[in-house]
Amino acid sequence: MTAPFNARTTREAAQWLTETMEGPLPPDQEQALTRWRNADPDNERAWLHIQALRKRLAGLEPRAGYQSLSKRPDTSRRRAVKALAVLGLFGCAGQLLYRSTSGSALTYSNGASAPRTIALDDGSQLTLDADTEVVVHLGPEQRRLQLNSGRLLVDSGHAPRYAAAPLSVETPQGSVRALGTRFVVELLAGSTEVSLFDGVVVLQPLHAPQGTLRLKPGERSRFDSRHADLHSLAGAEPAWTQGLLVAQGMRLDAFTRQLARYRPGLLRCAEEVADLRISGVYPLADSDAVLEALTHALPVRVQRRSRYWVTLTAR
Secondary structure (H helix, E strand, O other), X not given: OOOXXXXXXXXXXXXXXXXXXXXXXXXXXXXXXXXXHHHOHHHHHHHHHHHHHHHHHHOOOHHHHHHHHHOOOHHHHHHHHHHHHHOOOOOOOOOOEEEEOOOOOEEEEEOOOOOEEEEOOOOOEEEEOOOEEEEEEEOOOOXXXXXXXXXXXXXXOOOHHHOOOOEEEEEOOEEEEEEEEEEEEEEEOOEEEEEEEEEEEEEEEOOOOOOOEEEOOOEEEEEOOOOEEEEEOOOOOOHHHHOEEEEEEEEHHHHHHHHHOOOOOEEEEOHHHOOOEEXXXXXXXXXXXXXXXXXXXXXXXXXXXXXXXXXXXEO
């Protein structure tokens, strides 16, 4: 059985499949595809899986299979890609999903979409940001959340069945034990960041058994496998947990990078407009509406090579 792909790999594989369905790639994009395939063994595995399964489904040579789909209208083509995903070509990229694993564990994954909230049997609620994957283990003796990528907001529950089971979030750097609380855990490059809004959490770096750190509401910590640093928490809960992107004089290139997390495909900002400034509150659930709003707020236009390849340029 093919091992499942993570949220980012499935999303990127779907993007590349869509681009190749438009016809032969220009040389620079062909090179970019090769770089993506070589960047991670899972990328290459996903691409080979796409090619093999698509060929079996279509009964055609690879390019013929793409051509048969590329002749459809854009809406029909997107439906075809979605249908292939349901059949297991590359998973439900950009959609919240769960799948059974060993024992009582479930894996929840959110691709390139607005934050999604799920309710667990113990009464807890998890809000997963884009490109987030978490494995949930619930049992009478422990409740363990294994964060594999991204960031999530945890609002711990207290169902009687799990009253004696402590709740913790595990990351590659250590664990975060919750004591009736509401907090955000985010994976960064080589570290984990925890922001606490209610209750108490105890941080335990993986290789520092005596180095626990207890957080109180309004505190934030970043820790690696050996050490945890304490910081004050600036402001209230992050806007993404409410499905919003808040900009206050933000550079357009920085705004574009943030928005790109919440839509499939490539979203870019041309250098000529990168230093324009934007302010406002924008809904992450409708990135197309946000792009349209930008054209009214700034002297920019939305250049669409396809639904999945968009660039902001000067108007």
